[in-house]
Amino acid sequence: MKAFVGANIIDVKTDSVLPDQVIVTEGPSIVQIAANDQSSTINIQNMDEVYDVSGLTVIPGLIDCHDHLASKNYELMSRWNLDEPASTNSIRTYKVLEDTLQSGYTTIRDAGGLDVGYKLAIEEGLFEGPRLVLAISIMSQTGGIGDRVSGSGHTNTLVTNPMLPNAVVDGEDEILHKLRELVRCGADVIKIATTGGASSRKGLGPRDTSFSSSEVRLIIDESARLNKKVMCHALGGPGLRVCIEEGVHSIEHGCHLEEDPDLVKIMADKNIFLVPTFTVYDYHKSHSAPHVQVRAQQLIDQHRRSFELAMKHNVKIVAGTDAGGFIHGDNAHELELLVLNGMTAMEALKAGTITAAECLEMDHCVGSIEEGKAADLVFLEGDPLKDISLLRDRNNLKHVIKDGKNIPLSKRMI
Ligand SMILES: [Zn+2]
Incomplete structure (x- = not known):
């Protein structure tokens, strides 16, 4: 299991931002999402990998x-x-x-x-x-x-x-x-x-x-x-x-x-x-x-x-x-x-x-950050709700996760 700790989730289903969250993925899926505070039942010690993403914004793939x-x-x-x-x-x-x-x-x-x-x-x-x-x-x-x-x-x-x-x-x-x-x-x-x-x-x-x-x-x-x-x-x-x-x-x-x-x-x-x-x-x-x-x-x-x-x-x-x-x-x-x-x-x-x-009739598995959906996540610096053009600049993208896998971000070849 992997835990991504501290990012602000843009929830496209409720049109809201959930600050300082922990997202837990297992294999290709998101298995748990919770606030990063004392009320959380997530035990970080049990994770295989822990990513500190505090202060970053996370949007669905x-x-x-x-x-x-x-x-x-x-x-x-x-x-x-x-x-x-x-x-x-x-x-x-x-x-x-x-x-x-x-x-x-x-x-x-x-x-x-x-x-x-x-x-x-x-x-x-x-x-x-x-x-x-x-x-x-x-x-x-x-x-x-x-x-x-x-x-x-x-x-x-x-x-x-x-x-x-x-x-x-x-x-x-x-x-x-x-x-x-x-x-x-x-x-x-x-x-x-x-x-x-x-x-x-x-x-x-x-x-x-x-x-x-x-x-x-x-x-x-x-x-x-x-x-x-x-x-x-x-x-x-x-x-x-x-x-x-x-x-x-x-x-x-x-x-x-x-x-x-x-x-x-x-x-x-x-x-x-x-x-x-x-x-x-x-x-x-x-x-x-x-x-x-x-x-x-x-x-x-x-x-x-x-x-x-x-x-x-x-x-x-x-x-x-x-x-x-x-x-x-x-x-x-x-x-x-x-x-x-x-x-x-x-x-x-x-x-x-x-x-x-x-x-695409795929909203049961992609399109939002929810437990049970594919772990397709984009972590970035800045708030795209304030400036959508942030998404075009690769320097702002810190982690791209598809099906729970961390995609290496290499130099552009095209
Ligand atoms: Zn065309």
Whole structure:
């Protein structure tokens, strides 16, 4: 057993701070939490390891509900894995996973592009990485965002990974086949796209629609039969309406929600989560291809208004970066942007812990510091409720614990 003595727990379930606490872990779990005073029944002498963490703040391991851990940048050569040997690329991904965990992110939902091998290797203990929830590949119809074609109309047939199947599907038979194939490849969640996006090719904009309502219905029904939820990339226009009305589990981006204000009410009624991903648009507005910069700039203000509207109607909002075309390991930037766009620090912290755990249907085991839950703990200097940006600075992170294991915090390699 290990005891962590003296930290101030941020309790995201009661929106409070519990000062000077003792947390006892046994194996991968938290077994006891008590105030560090005479009333405590915890006998420190019985512990195998004791950590003096007095004065530090402890938060639950952080959760990013939308990442692309295997993506390195937006260049076509990189997207098609043609720019370096597969082995180099794989080691680079391994470093991203290791570094992301060291940044305090103990659970990540990967929204496409990461094959199940990394998850199996982490579970086997070959290296330390976050707990993973995988979408494997993005399902879209021909011409949708999952259909990656070059400017000349060519598709990539040079590098294929059978564990990352091409998920371009048209019509019922193809949808059923692909969905079952994705589950065979280890998909924990089904990712679809019903609109274009900021980074998609010219002609496939954020309000251009993709799957029809009957196709979305079929995907949701078959996913439910296979005990999977559907996360849906949708920015605006009829494609956004279709997936909300049909009742997907989470909306990724949702930037133009405010153009159809009734949609946030439907989201609240149906308990559909919103994953705004402010980080990616912050990046696109200054770093991407010219047509992408223009799109991102146009949608940023509207995105904020959509977010405010969703908050007003009590839509459950969770943190997701959509990282992968740019920096990795700075996932806490999203929490800072959630605050800049109108959340309190506690609300943002919940969006990156307990509400995110609910979105992943893992709130029984992660997302808050409670007896019986996984010992996923981040000890840091300073109070993120006063300044959420503290979480972005690695110098403030003193211990990252995942499943009760102390993760060595090494120098950043990426
Ligand atoms: Zn994404």
